[in-house]
Amino acid sequence: MYTQEQMLAMFANTPKFYYQKFGEFTYGVAATTQKVVTEFATEDKPETINTANPGDVILTGLAGEKYVLSYQKFTDRYTPISTTKAQAKGTILACQYQGEDLVFLAPWKQPMNIVSGDWLAFNPDQSEVYRIKESEFYKTYKLS
Secondary structure, three states: OEOHHHHHHHOOOOOOEEEEEOOEEEEEEOOOOEEEEEOOOOOOOOOEEEEEOOOOEEEEOOOOOEEEEOHHHHHHHEEEOOOOEEEEOOEEEEEEOOOOOEEEEOOOOOEEEEOOOOEEEEOOOOOOEEEEOHHHHHHHEEEO
């Protein structure tokens, strides 16, 4: 399994482009500590597992997948439009991954699987990297 540091070094010189996230998403604020499994119906294994602590935001993607964000990251990347809906506003750097299946440690310290065709998403200062499933990328990101 690759670490964050190894992934960042491995893709440091790979051309990346800015993408703007768009769309409306459902969210809730965790009241208790809970395990959140991010999975897609079309895959035979979870994308990743995370833990939501009280006050963290659990966001539901367009395919029904769940993600955990700290409240600060949530407000940086989304604008709440009701108590359960938010509008995306974040920007990432991204490149499409071409290579063998691999597993790396996500920023939240859990294994994350990536396959050829998926996207590697980097925060703008390139201090973190995570995976976005190929079929979901174009539904929620546009070149900025």
